[in-house]
Amino acid sequence: MNQEPRLPSHEETGNPAEKEVFDVIVIGGGPAGSTAALYAARASLSTLVVDKGTAAGALALAARVSNYPGVPDEVKGIELLERMRAQAQGFGARFVEDKVILASLAGETKEVRGAKGIYRGRTVVVATGALGRARTIPGEERLTGRGVSYCAACDGFFFRDQEVAVTGTTDEAAEEALFLAKLAKSVHLLVPTPKLTASPRLTSLVDSDDRVQVHVNARLREVLGDAKVEGVRVGTPQGEKTLPVAGVFLYLQGREPITDFLQDELARSDTGGLVVDDEGRTSVSGVFAAGDVVAQRLRQVVIAAAQGATAAVAAERYLTQRRGTAPTKS
Numbered sequence: 001m002n003q004e005p006r007l008p009s010h011e012e013t014g015n016p017a018e019k020e021v022f023d024v025i026v027i028g029g030g031p032a033g034s035t036a037a038l039y040a041a042r043a044s045l046s047t048l049v050v051d052k053g054t055a056a057g058a059l060a061l062a063a064r065v066s067n068y069p070g071v072p073d074e075v076k077g078i079e080l081l082e083r084m085r086a087q088a089q090g091f092g093a094r095f096v097e098d099k100v101i102l103a104s105l106a107g108e109t110k111e112v113r114g115a116k117g118i119y120r121g122r123t124v125v126v127a128t129g130a131l132g133r134a135r136t137i138p139g140e141e142r143l144t145g146r147g148v149s150y151c152a153a154c155d156g157f158f159f160r161d162q163e164v165a166v167t168g169t170t171d172e173a174a175e176e177a178l179f180l181a182k183l184a185k186s187v188h189l190l191v192p193t194p195k196l197t198a199s200p201r202l203t204s205l206v207d208s209d210d211r212v213q214v215h216v217n218a219r220l221r222e223v224l225g226d227a228k229v230e231g232v233r234v235g236t237p238q239g240e241k242t243l244p245v246a247g248v249f250l251y252l253q254g255r256e257p258i259t260d261f262l263q264d265e266l267a268r269s270d271t272g273g274l275v276v277d278d279e280g281r282t283s284v285s286g287v288f289a290a291g292d293v294v295a296q297r298l299r300q301v302v303i304a305a306a307q308g309a310t311a312a313v314a315a316e317r318y319l320t321q322r323r324g325t326a327p328t329k330s
């Protein structure tokens with residue numbers, strides 16, 4: 001089974017964002033990415049934000065925020081985030097919903113590969129936050145690419161008419177289960193919490209899809225198989241059970257900086273965060289980073305936003321130096 005990500009071309013996806021080379025590509029549209037986009041767009045830089053989902057970041061999970069300056073009344077994290085995104089869009093930044101799975105950053109034109117398309121930019125700001133996790137489930141690391149996957153759009157095709165498992169509780173897990181239900185024979189959605197925490201719309205779509213079987217309070221304990229996935233061992237309050245699946249798609253959250261799509265291109269600290277200087281520059285020229293993905297002690301919205309602004313200003317300076325002329329200011 002070849003499970004190299006199968007990336008569709010823009011002829012296949014019709015994704016217009018693939019056709020141009022952007023001045024700035026921001027990976028991640030949380031407070032760091034949205035603020036970077038706001039500053040870049042206001043500096044008349046063509047700006048694309050590639051984000052895997054509105055509800056997938058840390059700010060989106062915050063039930064209440066009351067310490068963001070200038071917003072004295074308690075606000076839901078998702079509302080504050082939507083305002084930030086709308087502000088960036090108001091100045092011309094474009095947002096595309098896609099999960100970045102690979103990035104090639106060393107060259108003059110940087111290439112960012114998502115599950116739905118390939119995007120090119122002269123600079124990149126990495127702002128993917130820190131809700132990632134290490135591959136800690138027994139069998140997970142060994143069978144990655146052999147039935148263990150993190151991207152249904154990339155690998156779902158390989159499991160046509162087979163039984164698969166998806167684990168997670170968020171919008172992302174629900175969406176991927178629904179996507180897989182169109183291809184696979186059946187989908188076991190293993191929800192580690194007492195109920196799915198995806199949006200009501202997605203929860204009702206999942207509940208009404210005959211091909212998706214939801215197992216609540218179900219923890220993925222082990223991925224079984226030698227050369228390829230042959231099943232999963234699942235812990236439930238009633239005891240353990242084994243499901244004979246050919247593929248397992250993981251959408252679990254942790255507290256680690258999300259850098260898996262970068263391979264080893266950018267320098268990281270001992271704790272896994274990206275190393276940047278005080279202008280947000282990473283170890284690769286033209287690549288900047290901001291927010292929780294950066295190695296730092298304090299993870300807060302105000303810090304993520306400030307680092308997003310800093311990174312965008314540094315990207316603008318970098319482009320100006322390369323062009324030898326300043327971009328027109330708005």
Ligand SMILES: Cc1cc2nc3c(=O)[nH]c(=O)nc-3n(C[C@H](O)[C@H](O)[C@H](O)COP(=O)(O)OP(=O)(O)OC[C@H]3O[C@@H](n4cnc5c(N)ncnc54)[C@H](O)[C@@H]3O)c2cc1C
Nearest residue numbers: 028030031032052056057058059100129291292299300301
């Ligand atoms: C429950 C909770 C409550 C909190 N409460 C507060 C609070 O009250 N006040 C406060 O100041 N801070 C709070 N924080 C911390 C704050 O939310 C974070 O510090 C802040 O959101 C970090 O911003 P960020 O943009 O770096 O990352 P995030 O907000 O995590 O955004 C990252 C974005 O990157 C996207 N992304 C990730 N991987 C990919 C990929 N591969 N491809 C494309 N997109 C990707 C995600 O979809 C997401 O939109 C809280 C955090 C949590 C978890």
